[in-house]
Amino acid sequence: MSDVWAQLLSSALVGVQRRPCVLGPAAAPLETVIPAGPVDEAGLLHAAGTVTLAGRAGALAEKTAIPAPVVLVEETLVPPAAAARVSALLGGVRATGDQRGMRRLLHEWLELAAVHHRRSPAHLLPALLDLADQDGTLRPLVVAVGGTRAAWLAGLRPQQWGWMREPGEPAETAWTDGDTNARVAYLGAVRERDSAEGRRLLLETWKNESAADLAKLIGACRSGLDPADEEWLEKALDDRRVQVRSAAVPLLQRLPGSAYAGRMAERVAAWFHADGRKTIRVEFPAEFDPSMKRDGIEQKSAYGRGEKAWWIEQVVAAAPLSCWRTIDEDPAVMLKRSVGDDLGQVLRRGLTSATLAQRDARWAKELCGMASLESYAARPLVELLPPADAAEVALAGLQRRSGFANAFLSGLDRPWPADVSAAVVAKLGTAQLTEESGWRSLVTHAESGLDPAYAADIEKLADGVSFGEVLRQLAAFLQIRSDIHREFAS
Amino acid sequence: MVRRMSDVRWSTEQVHALAPDASSLAAARKLATGSGWSQEGAGGEPLSLWGLCKGSGATPYQTCVDVTEPAYKCSCPSRKFPCKHALALLLRWSAGTLATADQPSYVVEWHAGRAGRAAKKAARESAPRTAEQERAAERRAEKRADRMAEGVAELAQWLDDQVRQGIAGLDRAGYKHFDQVAARLVDAQAAGLASALRRLGALPASGAGWEDRLLGELGLLRLLSTAAARIDDLPPELADTVRARLGHNVPTEQVLAGPKVRDVWQVIGVRDEVEERLSSRSVWLIGRDSGRAARVLSFAAPGQALPVDLIVGTEIDADVCYYPGAAPMRALVAARHGDVRRLDRPGPAVFVARALSDVADALAADPWITRHPLLLQAAVVPGDPWRVVDAAGDALPLDPAAADPWPMLSASLGGLGTLAAEWTPRGVVPLTMFTAGEAVRA
Structure with a gap:
């Protein structure tokens, strides 16, 4: 049969007018329907159709191993209503x-x-x-609700779903034979488990590493950082390679009570002085000295800031916040002081960076109360606060109609506490505010921040304002959330 | 024709399937959970839903749905059909929000109007034809037969030309080469041949081995045109098959007047396709007692929804009427004799070897079959290509163009289940897997 097909195809490809088709004998059972001998175009096509049909009708199954189902631990499924819900939501997303x-x-x-x-x-x-493959924020959740079955599926499709699997510790050969990324991953994993062992590995090969590799390996020591690391990090600051020095600085900044922190505190003490009870006087460093360079302070700002203001901002950002007690015990008092030479904004920027890096709730609260807050910092600062303080900041922001109010709200735990929710509902329903910038974005924040139980209250407000449809949609959204919660309770 | 939906409320999924597009559905979802509704209710004969929905104007929209057909009416200006208000009303009903009530007057009047129009249409259709009309109909039929014969002859000539000149360069000729002939076949009222030819146009771009596939399909089409030229000499059933393949439509009344096959019909799978902007839906049925298969085919123009009255994973005691042909498969559901019931595990499911022999029998009767329903006891096994495998170790490859059936694999853990699928010449297309009490769609 395949001989006949080859003859048919070879004539059909170049054309019967150039290569006439003469068929040899067909194999049983086709020999009765496809006679041997020359055929014209129609005969060629009839034979081709017949052979094709015979192939379809005569196709046999492939033989393969009999499938054995996988056995997994039984896990408790979501309630039926919740199952129907997620099916609809997935359909909606798609x-x-x-x-x-x-x-x-x-x-x-x-x-x-x-x-x-x-x-x-x-x-x-x-x-x-x-x-979750497209949206990394969903991954931990999908790992949780996917259970052993999703892990099993992921194993069958590692290119797409490989992130599902537990990242086990890389093999030791990764350290000796792997490329830079593999070695960085290995060192990070070792540090998680045993920071002294990681330290030993790094110092052992230090001399043989290139500057670029060494910088990455130093970065990997961020995990498991402890005071015993200070010694080698200080040595790294004396390295003549700039990549190595810059890699050590962020680690030193994370080591509380280090000599590095002490040097920064000394700089603060030398440069900033209380002048009476309402002012801070700044004494400029005369010039950029080698010790500042050693501690990783940049001489010139990449953002075009004034040179000396840039040194000051970097030092303030890296110094421990406790060093400001020599000026005022209470951060609130200190922040009220005016700062000489128009350096108030520079000081606040440095303090904001320090507060975020040192995760200091007391400073965070005071900074949130300032009208001249750095806008990027509003949300992360609120996230440092205990819930009651965070709510207080958000409420104050709403009352002052602060431009940061929405950013503060986004930093709160959800659902928002009752007093914050009540203030938000009141603001949403104030007719003269609906045209104001920020109102729409408040609606968006309220979709996920308000307790779903507020759906009915929002619905009532809708008739009183000019963008009632927006509020009706918010109410509908809250109602769906309320249904989703109820479906899990059942 | 009696088409009764059971009085059971629809699932949300069924309502979703009615939506003409995604934005209508999203709008309807919002409306359904909102508070814009008043004076709603459900009930009466035929079972209907109604309600007033607040819109942007002062007067609320009057919306009603007859869920037995289903049919819709709404006073809103939307040209979507069904509109978002009708969909929202259905969603509220499916969620159990609507209370049973007597139909208000506007719903009763709507039904009366529709019944009147239907009666007039039926009277027009069933009125005996006058001699004049008879002659006109005969002339039309003759004229059509002549044009079709011309179309068939032209197709045969074109096919022969392809192999005379050689098909080697057709992968660079593009769709136009095929579409021009297809357009002439549409003019010749041979729509079936036209769409077969358009499908052929996709083959030269179908990757390695396209020459074999194209020659095979050209050959089968040539056999069809030869059969069509001798249609009067063919056995009557085969002649019907050839006519259907050419694109000759048998009127619905004629199909429903034919023999009825009563069985508990299990809805095992559905497949939607789009060709030339026309959506089509094939619903596959298997008779629980007879084991016979049937395909209920429906069409929808852009912006219209496909019907959802046959739901995968349900079964119904009903009469089915087949379109005529040598291997009857396309069918209509005539009278229904009971309520729709949930179907956990359809049967009879067979092994791969038996399924292949069924396919061979069907091909022997109708050589131009390109799809055939399978109900297998089998597992889906990932690989390149994926396969369906039965307990005897017999495997069939999946159609590489079909989506990999990960949902089925996840639900079955690679074990055997009852798998509804379509056989096609390029491989198996999985439709539904019945496993662990669930009907999992591909």
């Missing part, structure tokens, strides 16, 4: 233009499922894995 809303609802669904330790319906796991 199909509708309203992706953002659907995605946030899906996110909340996954959080609830994870909290309740329930697994998603099996047939939806591939879709969830695909979504």
Whole structure:
């Protein structure tokens, strides 16, 4: 049969007019329908159709191993209503233009499922894995609600879903034979487990490493950082290679009570002085000295800031916040002081960086109260605060109609506490505010921040304001969230 | 034709399937959970839903749905069909929000109007034709047969030309080469041949081995045109098959007037396709007692929804009427004799070897079959290509163009289940896997 097909195809490809088709004898059972001998175009096509049909009708199954199902630990599924819900949400994410809303609802669904330790319906796991493949924030949740079954699936499709698997410690050969990335990963893993062992490995090969590799390996020692690391980090500051020095600085800044912190505190003490009770006087460093260079302070700002102001900002950012007690015990008092030479903004920027790096709630609260806050810092500063203080900051922001109010709200735990929610609802329903910038964004924040129980209150407000439809949609969104919560409770 | 949906409320998924597009559905979801509704209710005969929905104007929109067909009416200006208000009403009903009530007057009037129009249409259709009309109909039929014969002859000539000149360069000729002939076949009222030819146009771009596939399809089409030229000499069933392949439509009334096959019909799978902007839906049924398969085919123009009255994972005691042909498969559901019931595990499911022999039998009767339903007891196994494998170790490759059935694999853990699929010449297309009490779609 295949001989006949080869003859048919070779004539058909170049054309019967150039290569006439003369068929040899066909194999049984086709020899009765496809006679040997010359055929014209129609005869060629008839034979081709017949051979094709015979191939289809006569196709046999391949023989292969009999499938053996995988056996996994049974896990408790989400309740049926929640299963129907996630199916609809996934359909919505895939199909509708309203992706953002659907995605946030899906996110909340996954959080609830994870909290309740329930697994998603099996047939939806591939879709969830695909979504988490695109959106990294979903991954820990999908790992939680996917359970052993999702891990099993991921093993079958490692290119797409490989992030599902537990990242085990890389093999030791990664350190001796691996490329830079593999060695960095190995060192990081060792440091997690045993920082002294990691230190030993790094110092052992220090001399043989290139500057670029050494910088990356030093960075890997961020995990498991402890006071015993100070010695070699200080040595790194004396390295003549700039990459190595710059790699050591951020680690030293994370070591409280280090000599590095002490040197920064000394600089603060030398440069800043209380002048009466309302002013801070700044004594400029005369020139950029080698010790500043050694401690990783940049001489020139990449953002075009004034040279000396830039030194000051970097030193303030790197110095321990406790060193300011010599000026005022209370940060609130100190922040009220005016600063000489118009350096107030420079000082606040440095203090904001220091507060975020040292995660200091007391300074964070005072900075949040300032009208001249750095806008990028509003949310991360609030996130440093204990819940009651965070709520207080957000409330004050709403009352002052501060431009940072929405950013403060986004830093609160959700759902928002009752007093904050009440203030938000009041603001949403104030007719003259609906045209104000920030109102729409407040609506968006309220979609995920308000307790779903406020749906009815929002609905009532809708008739009184000019953008009532926006509020009706907010109420509908809250209602869906309320349903999602209820479905897990049942 | 009696088409009764059971009085059971629809699932949300069923309502979703009615939406003409994604934005309508999103809008309907919002409306359904909002508070804009008043004077709603459900009930009456035929079972209907109604309600007033607040819109942007002063007067609320009057929306009603007859869920038995389903049919819709709404006073809103939307040209979507069904509109978001009708969809929202269905969603509220499916969520159990609507209370049972008597139909208000505007719903009763709507039903009366529709019944009147339907009666007039039926009277027009069933009225005996006058001699004049009979002659006109005969003339039309003759004229059509002539044009079709011309179209078939032209196709045969074109096919022969392809192999006379050689097909080697057709991968660079593009779709136009095929579409021009297809357009002439549409003019000749041979729509079936036209769409077969358009499908052929995709083959030269289908990757390695395209020459074999193209020659095979050209050959089968040439056999069809030869059969069409001798249609009067063919056995009557084969002649019907050839007519159907050419694109001759048998009127619905004629199909419903034919023999009825009563069985508990299990809805095992559905496949939606789009060709030339026309959506089509194939719903596959298997008779629980007879083991016979049937394909219920429906079409929707852009912006219209496909019907959802047959739901995968349900079964219904009903009469089915087949379109005529040598291997009857396309069918209509005539009378329904009971409520729709949930279907956990359809049957009878077979092994791969038996399924292949069924496919061979079907091909022997109708050589131009390009799809055939399979109900297998089998597992889906990942690989390149994926395969379906039964308990005897017999495997069939999946159609590489079909999406990999990860959801089925996840639900079955690679174990055996009852798998509804389509056989096609390029491989198996999985449709539904019934496993662990669930019907998992591909």
